[in-house]
Amino acid sequence: MxxxxxxxxxxxxxxxxxxxxxxxxxxxxxxxxxxxxxxxxxxxxxxxxxxxxxxxxxxxxxxxxxxxxxxxxxxxxENILHGVREELIVAAVDSFMQSIRPLNISIDELLHIVQEKYSQESSKEVL
Amino acid sequence: MIEVNQLTKKFGRKKVLDGVSFTANKGEITCLIGINGVGKTTTLKAIMGLTPINKGSILIDGETINKNTYEKVAFIPDAITMLPQMTIKQAMQFMQDFYKKWNQERATELLTFFKLDEKTRISELSKGNTAKINLLMGLAIDVDYILMDEPFSGIDIFSREQITEVFTSHLIEDRGVIITTHEINDIEHLIDKVILLDNGIVLKEFNTEQMRQEEGKSVVDVMREVYIG
Amino acid sequence: MKSYIKLVNFEINRFIKIYLTLLIITLLSQFIGVIVIAKSKMDQAHEVMGEQNLSEQAYLHDYGGFTFAHFASTLWFVGPIALCIIALLFYCLMIWYRDWFGKNTFAYRLLMLPTARISLYFSKASAILLFIIGLLAFQLIILPLENTLFESLIQDNFLQTSMDVSSILQSNVMLGIILPPYFSDFLISYGIGMMFVFVLFTSILFERSFRLKGIVFGILYIIAAVLLYLSPLFILSNETYSVLYSEEIFAIFLVLGILITAASIVIGNWLISKRVLV
Known part of the structure; x- marks a missing residue:
């Protein structure tokens, strides 16, 4: 750890x-x-x-x-375990939203960038 | 509980401690911090009856220091307290001869933990190993309180790690610890309580977790506030 | 009590090497001395006899024979005794200061022992006393052996008188002091000696407690103790008081000695329990 x-x-x-x-x-x-x-x-x-x-x-x-x-x-x-996952995801997305919202970016563009970045990170991890 | 009340100590005309009061509980690690100068060591020495005090009182579980309390509180000074020609084994024998509460099993456990050989002479120990042996001598008396004077100053990183590890282990369990230090790095997450000393007075006394929870401040943040303003 | 005995044992062990060395030096010096002196005395006698053409009888008539006292006054004999005395006097200081000085501070350990601190004081004093008694006993054991050796090395005719131990003790001023032939004298010498050790220990503790100021206190304490002890002498030189009997004078010295010793222990106890610094 x-x-x-x-x-x-x-x-x-x-x-x-x-x-x-x-x-x-x-x-x-x-x-x-x-x-x-x-x-x-x-x-x-x-x-x-x-x-x-x-x-x-x-x-x-x-x-x-x-x-x-x-x-x-x-x-x-299971409810609690699921809740934990949900809670963390929501919290992470919340803080992400907080920093991204002032940039006034369109949802499509944002999703596109997120998708790209996310797959990049994942492939890095595989390597 | 160790209670220090209005402790005043003068060296000549200079007041090194001017009405210092605080308490240190069993099962907690209390850290006496002072960025400059004397006061911290003197406080520990005063608790142990190694220096006379001018005013105030010090109680250990309600008792003033006496021969029986030396089985209850161990002081680990920033110095060698055994004869240099002794081997570690002889030093442990000496302790066993005099302390009713000496626990040889625990001493052996610590020796193994620190990876030290009992045939080594005290004079051959590095600064870090000296600190470990000093700690061993205190912990193996099965005391309720341990006072450590600058346990991390001038010792190598691995000795530091090992000593820190002792603090999180069962070896410390339920004991009260008072540490003096001038730097808080490495042990910030380890301590329960902080007492900030300066010019012989207590500037602030606080619980670290409480401080983080209620004011969102780290120990260093508070130190910065208090010492620098 | 148990810790006191352990402490005495500990203090003895700490000095035992130097102590045994002192004993060996004494043994070697005195035995070699006996051989060297006996031989040189005999050589001298023969030389004189040869030069002056004297017969044994004539030589003995003119110059007299030899006794052990001839040897006991040489440096071979007195030297190691003086060395032991100086070493022990010095150790009276060192027995304290060695715990404070140097890289290690053993004083921390000693003062934090779960025992009344006065035990430290008594254990150190006891160790010194035992060292002294040990040296005396050692000297008393080897003395008759040296005497026998001496007598066997001197040709029978040249041995003026065969001496026994008590006459040897009386023949030599230094021996007379360190080993008085009467037990009462012995107690007086060593009673005074131990009183002085306690006075010295207490003044050392003054220094260890108050440091620079303590040196002054310590010296003043020694002066005061000595003056107090010797005060009957000043008073007795005054004619009005010179009528006291010797038993009365002895009693006065005894009382003063006990008083000064007791005071030293009481003050010493206060200093080591409450004032001493590490």
Whole structure:
């Protein structure tokens, strides 16, 4: 795991976001075990208290479930998992919209550019 | 909890600490920051009873420092605290002889973690390895609090990494840690609480996550505000 | 108590190499000295006898024979004793300063031990005392051996008198002081000696606590202790008081000695527990 955190957002929120990304892109799957709080703290070089707080937040949001004395797992609730994907996509598109709207570009042109860029990036990744 | 109340310390006429108050909790990493000069080390020494204070009080779980509290708080100064001719093994034996709470298993675990050989002499240790051995001596007493004076200054990057790793591991679990430093890089995400000292007074005391959440400021942002204005 | 004993053991181990070296120097110097001196005395005697054409009897009549005291006054014998005394006096300072000076600061460790800090003070004092007693015992053990060796090297006729240990001790001023033949004298010498060690330790702690100012305090403390201890002498030189019996004078010195020692320990305890700096 390699994450760079920014210094201005609460670290626990960044951790939650990181997990959401991993869920959205399929790296973390429904029901998959996740590291303990301490392992996570060690991996991400963050304070164990912060890791704890992030897990608590994820539990509250229903992203993970913890049974006593067992490692926490990603939820198997499809609705929540789907929601995460949706949420991230919508958020990304929102911020994209925010920066693109002032340019007053037509929707066709925009879609065209997006399509081109997206396939370029993907082919790069394949290489 | 370590409570420092109105701590005042003079060197000659100069007040190095002028009514410093703060608390450090168990299970939290508290960072004493001061960009220039003395004060930080003196505070730690005062907590450990290694320098007399002029005014104020220091309580460790409600007790003033005494022989029993030395089993509760370990101080890791920016210096070698073992005899240079000792081997690491002998140094650990010395600790075991005197500390009831010495935990040899943990000491061995740390030694393996740091990849150090117990046959090495203290005098042969690099600055980074000295810091590690100092940390080992403190953690293996099974203390509740650890005070570290500039643990990262002047040591190599890998030693830094290893020491940082200890902070995120079970070895620190539930203990209270106070670190002094003048630079915050690398450990910004590691610390719970920051106390900004300058000219012998506490300029600001805050919780790092709270600061990020409520004001969207990094530790360095706050330092910039406070020190530079 | 347990930590005190461990500390004493620790302090002894830290000095043991130098200490054993001192013992070996003493042993070698004194035994080689016995051989060298006995041989040279005999050579001299024969030389004189040859030159002046004297018979053994005539030589002994004119010049007298030899005794162990002839050897005990040479540098071979006195030198290593003086060396040991100087080394231990120096170590009285070093036993403290070695923990503060140099690349390592062992004082941190010692002061943070979970034991009353006065144990450090007592352990260091005890170590010094044990070193002194060890040296004395060592000297007392090798002395009769040296004596036997000396007597076996001197031709029977030339041996003026065979000396036993107590007469050897009395024959030599230096030995008389470091190993008084009477036990009461022994206690007095070493009682005063230990009092001085405590006074010195406390003044060292003054320096370690108040640094520059502490040097002044420390020196003043030593002067005050010495003056106080010697004060009966000044008073006794005044005629009105010269009527005191020697037992009374002894009692006065005893009380003063105990007082100064106790004061040194009390002040030392305060300094090491509350004031000392690392």
């Amino acid at each position: 390699n994450v760079t955190f920014n210094n201005r957002d609460p670290v626990y929120i960044q951790v939650v976001r990181y997990f959401k990304e991993q869920i959205a892109n399929g790296n973390l799957m429904a029901g998959q075990e996740i590291p303990s709080r301490r392992e996570l703290a060690a991996m991400l070089k963050i304070n164990p208290n912060t890791a704890q707080k992030a897990y608590k937040e994820m539990e509250e949001q229903g992203l993970i479930t913890t049974e006593r004395n067992y490692p926490s797992k990603i939820t198997t609730n």
